[in-house]
Amino acid sequence: MTARIRLVEVTDANCDAVIAVRVHPAQDRFVASVEKSFEHAAEHPEANPWFRAVFAGDEPVGFVMLSWDVTPAPGLLGPYFLWRLLIGAGHQGRGYGTAILDEVVALLRAEGATELVTSCVPGEGTPEPFYRRYGFVPTGEVDEDGETVLRLDLR
Template identity: 60%
Template sequence: MTPRVHLREITDDNVAEVRRVRVRRRQRMFVDSVSESLAEAAATPQAAPWYRAVYADDVPVGFVMLSWNARPAPGVLGPYYLWRLLVDRRHQRRGYGGAALRLVVDLVRADGAAELLTSYQPGVGEPLPFYERFGFAPTGEVDDGEVVLRLDLRR
């Protein structure tokens, strides 16, 4: 039986266990940790950070963070920008990342967004193939060394 994947608010009750979500060592060049992400969210309120833990049943298996309907400005992509998507090293290759991304896309589309942006750091093992499977395509832009991708939500 496949565990039910859902997004859960991060609270005082679960923040410690969510901070223990870790990617593989070779993936650290591509994505910041949960702790680093939460600190960045707190330091960048103008980016309208929205974040959730990814749970499979009652086990935290990942983390997502977006700019939610933010006004684009220097250092802020948007209005909807997927900053982080990570799945714990012990739970990878089980479909949790894809399930989490589908949930995020559904939520952003339901909010009336026409597109969802994300970006990635190029390199061996980069996440581009993962995002391409969902329909993301390069915009031709590079932001702080990262290739910007766009998903058209009107389709």
């Protein structure tokens, strides 16, 4: 059974609680923090960042950020790129990651998107097996940061 979550806009009222969501320390090298995600979004407006807090009930359990409907260019994958997906350390293993992807995929299909692209750092502990179980497949590309590029067909 997939976990029940809501994608919620980040507001002044929930921002501090969302920033407090952290992955396991061993995962820090694979996924940037929520705070760093906000910095990346501000530094790269050309990536058309779209982000949401992930709530289970009244508690923030994760965060998701995409590049939304961009024209692919050097250093900018798209048109829809899963830029960040993180689940708080105390909330992992409960199906939240899959539930987030289910919500994102439904939103993207409603927009007429035909694919979702992401990338991940190679190495032990990488989230690549999670993405592959969901249906993402390696494209054979490696991005400018040395990350493996994966693609999910939404058709």
